[in-house]
Amino acid sequence: MAHINHNYLKLPGSYLFSEVARRIRAYSEAHPDREIIKLSIGDVTRPLAPAVIQALHAAVEEQAQAETFHGYGPEQGYDFLRCAIVEQDFRARGVEIDKDEIFISDGAKSDCGNIGDIFSADNVVAVCDPVYPVYVDTNAMAGRAGDYDARRGGWSRIVYMPTTAENGFVPALPDKTVDLVYLCSPSNPTGTALNRAQLQTWVDWANEHDAVILFDAAYEAFITQDDVPHSIYEVEGAKTCAIEFRSFSKTAGFTGTRCGYAVVPKALVRDGASLNALWNRHQTTKFNGTSYIVQRGAAAVYTSEGQRQIRADIDYYRSNAQTIKAGLTEAGLEAFGADNSPYVWAKTPGNLGSWEFFDLLLDRANVAVTPGAGFGPSGEGYIRMTGFGDAEDTRRAVERIRSVLEHL
Amino acid sequence: MAHINHNYLKLPGSYLFSEVARRIRAYSEAHPDREIIKLSIGDVTRPLAPAVIQALHAAVEEQAQAETFHGYGPEQGYDFLRCAIVEQDFRARGVEIDKDEIFISDGAKSDCGNIGDIFSADNVVAVCDPVYPVYVDTNAMAGRAGDYDARRGGWSRIVYMPTTAENGFVPALPDKTVDLVYLCSPSNPTGTALNRAQLQTWVDWANEHDAVILFDAAYEAFITQDDVPHSIYEVEGAKTCAIEFRSFSKTAGFTGTRCGYAVVPKALVRDGASLNALWNRHQTTKFNGTSYIVQRGAAAVYTSEGQRQIRADIDYYRSNAQTIKAGLTEAGLEAFGADNSPYVWAKTPGNLGSWEFFDLLLDRANVAVTPGAGFGPSGEGYIRMTGFGDAEDTRRAVERIRSVLEHL
Structure with a gap:
């Protein structure tokens, strides 16, 4: 008799975004005349860069001819992309990463979700709170999280x-x-x-304790401040304690086109085994490579036109985030983020709960945000807003929020 | 201190195809004047169908405009593809599958590799011998295989x-x-x-024992015989005991373009839990959907032009396999396959070992094949040949093999 992985049954439902969508829908149906602006959107909205589009078309055309057709590729990704990454994401920042340490994937969610496979089930996992839910849920599925306590919204074996x-x-x-x-x-x-000093503290701690840092750098392209490393490998000692995840999703609008990569340094050894070799085994056994066409598109991000074009989009999103942050701050809210990120994280006014403030903004400002409590207990009392929308809509949404706040 | 998944260390090296490549390379270097024809190739060689190319270009163009841009898609795949599958892969064969039972992926290797995640680690796994190595290796990585015995070439807890x-x-x-x-x-x-009766025996057994059949139908498009089901769901009772894997790789040349799907029926319940719900949780947590562009290409396979075009390629490959099988049979070898497959599996002459016959064919016929022993102990005494090459090259290779066999 086949038995299931019972850890799956411990998972609470993932209600955050569906509950947000449900409340927006209910409000819209009750008030069909109101135009709701969504600052809750966690997805890019601008099209792929022309250089990427051109490369994608060219790769499709290669697949149309026997002479240039590409069948199975290397599971780790093509050298044309791995080498571009080595040069531009790392060497240009003074970091030497070997191309064999780069594993191209269909996105950082897969990599963050699968990386636990190479670790034993009894490792103790720590996450920030609030947090991207994939880290916690995938460890719960692997039996590493213990039991879920609905009252406090956390797992017994996870360190928050x-x-x-x-x-x-x-x-x-x-x-x-x-x-x-x-x-x-x-x-x-x-x-x-x-910043660099804060990451150095973590890297030193990890090396001292033979821990491993799983470093998600999906938003590195939004960094503007000099003392914030784009890669954890800019920090001394990180190659012996850290795996890094990168993504083209927010960097170049690949959320629906799908490409990312993981960096697993050869110097990273635990229990006498090379984690690079283990991850290579994982990828060659459970994955058959990222689409050739998509890898060609990703490589175009590293051309000079590609870089100029994606920079314009990144600046656009971050500028929206700055608009939000500045507006909320002027209206008296404590707002964070936006300097190195498309996200703004703000305290609710008057100690309102996340969902209370969500409902208030939806009703009075007709603006949708995301309640911070949905990302973890310490997110209570905050909301998240994103810069991924249209610039004019974003300005209008901020005006509406300010107007509501002035009359609270 | 972080600990690794020690099951990875139990895995023997995967030497088959690298050893085949090494021997071909060594022979070529020693005999640079000889032209080696590869019947060992396990990858498609013909370009994507024009209908697919057209759809890929159109989807790329959609990604170039904000109005038609696609960001995150449903992790389970787009309805345009799931509905085409429901209609043409299933309803057209008299099988009712709900679109919510279809999970689009980046390929059958990922699905076959990941499916074990929803089952407990103590299930006992059975595989055919010889076998596609991914089934065994991924279970070994999950701790379900016991220990590897190099002498007999098998795992202690796997039933062969x-x-x-x-x-x-x-x-x-x-x-x-x-x-x-x-x-x-x-x-x-x-x-x-x-055939249908043989599959019915397995389905009845699985239902009786509450076992689960993981049915890999990656080669179903090559089936010509009426009594061979294309889907296990053509067999009565399969929905309560079977998960099916499909792939566009061999069906439509997607080995480098990457698309496949898994079917997990809602009627499939173990330990009181819906496997459909568990797989949905796996995919939504550890995967972010298959590239929109690639899904559009896959959907074009189901258009009437797409079907006509992929059929021509499938017939071409199978015809090559028939050429191989007929030639070997006339030369006195026992040869199998080719009727519903691009593969030919043949007994070596005079009880030669797999690798001995491999070396003999490489040396005397300048033809590369794959030694059967590489797929498992029961593959000893066989070789595998594929129809994925050029038709004229295939005919010449068969002539060379016949000539060698006549002089043995």
Whole structure:
């Protein structure tokens, strides 16, 4: 008799975005005349860069001719893309990464979700709170999280590290045994980033404790501040303790086109085994490579035209986030993020709950945001807004919110 | 201190195709004047169908405009593709599958590799011998295989079901407890297929024992015989005991373009849990959908032009396989497959070992094949050849092999 993985049954439903959508829909149906502007959107809206489009068309055309047709490719990705990454994402920042340390994938969600496979089930995992839910859920599915406590909204074996305004959104080093730590910088959802000194503290701790840092750098392209590393490998010692995840989703609008990569340094060894070799085994056994066409599109991001074009989109989104942050700040809210991120994270006024403020903004401003409590207990009392919408809509939404706040 | 998944360290190296490549390279270097024809190739060689190319270009163009741009799509795949599958892969064969039972992926290797995630680690797994190595390796990585015995070339907790000429390549029902069974029909590597009555026996057994059949139908498009089901769901009772994997790789040349799908019926329940719900949770948590562009290309396979075009390629490959099988048979070898498959599986002459016959053919015929022993102990004494090459090259290779066999 086949038995299921019972860890799946422990997972609570993932209600955040469906509940947000449900409330928006209900409000729209009750008030069909109101135009709702969504600052809740977590997806890019601008089209792919012309250089990427051109490369995609060219790759499709290659697949149309026997002479240029590409069948199975290397599971780790094509050298044309791995080498471009080595040069431009790393060497240009003074970091030497070998191309064999780069594993091209269909996106950072897959990599973040699958990386646990190469670790034993008894490792203790630490995550920031609030947090991107994939880190926690995939560990729960692997039996690493213990049991879920609905009352406090957390798992018994996961170590939660609050990141709030009180600690400047910098997680404190754990005071108990932790083996794997997920860090996301710039962070989803808080929009804040860890600077070089803060990352150095984490890298030193990880090396001292033989822990492994799983570093999610999906938003690195939004970084503007000099002391915020784009890669954890800019920090001394990171190659012996960190795996890094990158994505073309927010960098180049690939959320629906799908490409990302993981960096697993050869110097990263645990239990005497090379994690690079283990991840290589994972990818060659459970994955058959990212679409050739998509890899060609991703490589075009690294051309000079590609870089200029994606920069314009990144600036557009971040500028929207700045508009939101500035508007909320002027209206008296405490707002964070936006400097190195498309996200703004703001405290609710008058100690309103996340969902209360969500409902208030939806009803009075006709603006949709995302309640911070949905990202973890320490997100209560905050909302998340994103710069991924239209610039004019964003300005109008901020005006509406300000008007509501003035009359609270 | 982080600990690794020690099951990875138990895996033997995957030497088959690298050893084949090494011997071909060594021979070529020693005999630079000889032209080697590869019947060992396991990848398609013909370009994508024009209808697919057209759809890919159109989808790329959609990604170039904000109005038609597609960001995150449903993790389970777009309805335009799921509905085409429901209609043409299933309803057209009298099988009712709901679109919510279809999960679009980046290929059958990912699905076959990941499906174990929703089952407990203590299930007993059975595989055919010879077999596609992914089934075994991924279970070994999950701790379900026990220990590897290099001498007999097998794992202590895996149940191996020999499929050889002696039993007509039909695996016998297990005489011990088995919870999960991988069946591949038409089979890689033997090229043989299970007919309706044989599959019915397996489905009845699985329902009786609450086992689950993991049915790999990646080669179904090559089926010509009426009594060979294209889907296991053509067999009564399969929806309560089987998950099916499909691929566009061999069907439509997508080995480098990447698309496949899994079918997980809602009627499939174990431990009181819906496997459809569990797989949905896996895909929504660890995967972010298949590239929109690629899904549009896959959907074009189902247009009338697409169907006509892919049929021509499938017939071309199968015709090559028929050429190989007929030639070897006339030369006195026992050859199998090719009727419903691009693969030919043949007994070596005079009880030669797989690798001995490989070396003999490479040296005397300058033809590369794949030694059967590489697919499992019961593959010893066989070779695999494929119809994926050029038709004229295939005819010449067969002539060369016949000439060698006549002088043995």
